[in-house]
Amino acid sequence: MTNTAVHVEGQQPSLHIHMHEALASGATHTKGQQHPIKLYLVVWGWLFVLSTCSYLVDFFGIHGYLRPSLILLFMVLKAGLIVAVFMHMAWERLALAYAILLPPVLVLVFVAIMVFESDYTHLLRVIFFAPTA
Structure with missing residues (x-):
């Protein structure tokens, strides 16, 4: 012992x-967690390209529904890159990503539903209140 x-x-x-x-x-x-500087430089490059594309939509004078659609598309892509890389969401757990990203997506879905419903309501009011000949 x-x-x-x-x-x-x-x-x-x-x-x-x-x-x-x-x-x-x-x-x-x-x-x-350390990420290579190349990743940040590539993301900055893509943000610059997407911002340039957004400005080119105005420069070329695109009209109609295509204009806001392209601007919103470029805006969402830039926001996605910023959230994924600079806010480190790409490396977070899936549950946390869902908790942060799912509510804005659902808000957009509800806004789309309200847009369709408002068009339907407007159509019914035009038909109902139309002057009779």
């Missing part, structure tokens, strides 16, 4: 050193 106690006491400084090494290496890993 004493031999075992002496053997363990002899190894305690060694365990203490290994513990310090493990904590030090663990501390370097807990600083955060």
Whole structure:
């Protein structure tokens, strides 16, 4: 029994050193996730291209439903890139991504439903209140 106690006491400084090494290496890993600078530069490039495309819609004078559709498309693409990369949503858990991204998508769906319903209501009012000949 004493031999075992002496053997363990002899190894305690060694365990203490290994513990310090493990904590030090663990501390370097807990600083955060590092992404290559190339990723950020590529995203900045895409944001510049999408912004240029958005301005070109106005420059070329596109009219009708195509104009707001293109501007909204470029806006949503830019917002998606910013949220995914700069706000680190691409590396988050799926549940957190759903909790943040799903409500705005549902709001857009409800807005689309209201637009269709308002067109239907307007059509009924035009038909009902139309002057009779």
